[in-house]
Amino acid sequence: MIELKNITKIYEVNKNNKVTALQNINLTIKEGELIVLKGASGSGKSTILSLIAALSKPTSGEVIVDDKQISKLPDNFASIYRRDNIGFIFQKYNLIPTLSVEENILLPLVPLNPVADELQEKLISVMKKFNILHKKDSLVRNLSGGEQQRVAIARSYVNNPKIIIADEPTANLDETLSAHFIEILRELKSLGKTIVVATHDPLFFDLDFVDTEIEVHNGSLVV
């Protein structure tokens, strides 16, 4: 379970330039739920994601994941938490263009130093699942947008995270590919993953498998 309690996040560019991204918000996400955070650019959606992923710390308040106060974790422990619990899907995919599909997907596993045979088995199964096996040796810069998105999803899934975080995942996809991505999300949810999506894509609204849609408006939540 993910709990955000009395979270305020202020970005302080300098003493005279402060941006309040989140203002005293409270949010609870149960295990296995799929939550869609919707709202205009700059409303604070991505900030919520970065707090859940322990990529940044709140200005005040608590972020609790499975009874662990992750907002208080020192940086080295926050990295371990991310490695073990979080899968990321970014708007611009954040793949490494000079690496192959297989190498990109492998990246989250590198710190775990896995056994070679197990690793290969895992990689093949994940690439099959996301229909990218036939491109495994291609450099990602040579792939289409949809294929790159599938690699990004495979990478987020390969370490079997409990939580998958997607930040504007369909912003660079056409309608057909976006619909395909939504089907993948449905599948991930059926596997018991907790999923938090930040988007302003109307395709995500009113989906039957979405548990809660939350509007983020000027740093506050409107359920």
Next chain:
Amino acid sequence: MILTPEVLAIFILNTIFGFFAVIAFVLSVKIYLNWNLDSTSNSQYRLEKQSFLTATIIKYIFIIKVPLFLFFIFTLDKISNVLVGAMCGAGVVDATEYGTYLFILKVINLYIFAYWIVLHNEDIKHENQPYTKLKFGVFILAFFLFITELILEGVMFSSIEIDKMVSCCGTLYSNSSTSYISDIFAIETPVLLTLFYGNFLLIVLFYFLKQKYLFAISNITFIIISIISLIVFFGTYIYELPSHHCPFCLLQSDYHYVGYLIYTFLFVGTFYGIVTGFIESSKKYILKTYHMSIIFNLLYVILLTLYVIVFYIRNGVFL
């Protein structure tokens, strides 16, 4: 005043360290007074960020300061060449009234700085950062010693007069009335050796019994007894001269720089021995400190003893 490239390097580094240490000190006081890990307030989150920055500054100052001690000794040795009467670093230390105090302070700081690094490494191993308050408290104390060291160092090098005659180590480390440590030469050799090996055996005993406080105390006494034994007895076998007792000459090339090895063994061995009694950590880490201490103290004892044995085998007599 003496300004060799080495002294200049020390001055420049001291200025940089001093500047960053002051920043770290101000932040450390703030952290020490306000730290409350249970709080989720803005000020606590700010302190957590600042503690990371401050600890990084302190860590790098201390990590560089520890090996810089060897550079300081090397510098003393090097500038002894230009001081009339000085044969090694001992003459330079004695050239001003500040030298001895500086040297003693540097040795004390060496242990404190190394202790801080161990404390910090232990702190960042745990999610709840159990030593944060303590490590910044230790730094607040260390800061004053550190600044005193920097000032003394500056004053000492500034006060050295090149054309003034200084004493050589043969005079300083002897039982003559001109030596300020002549009293230690009054100790009978059998008594001294009994104390030296007896103290080491105590360390071994407490190592096997895993009595951490007694282990730490026996390491503290071992520092003193070891240095006295080195000056009074073992040094003469390194120099192969019954009248030469200097603890500095063995750092020179004539003796293959063996002093650096001897002092490193003694420092690492006794440091880990003392740490064993002053830190609450995992069983694994405490065992590591026991092992490090016993290994390096043993190496120290073996090395010094070997000099005596080899001398006896070669010459058929003891000095």
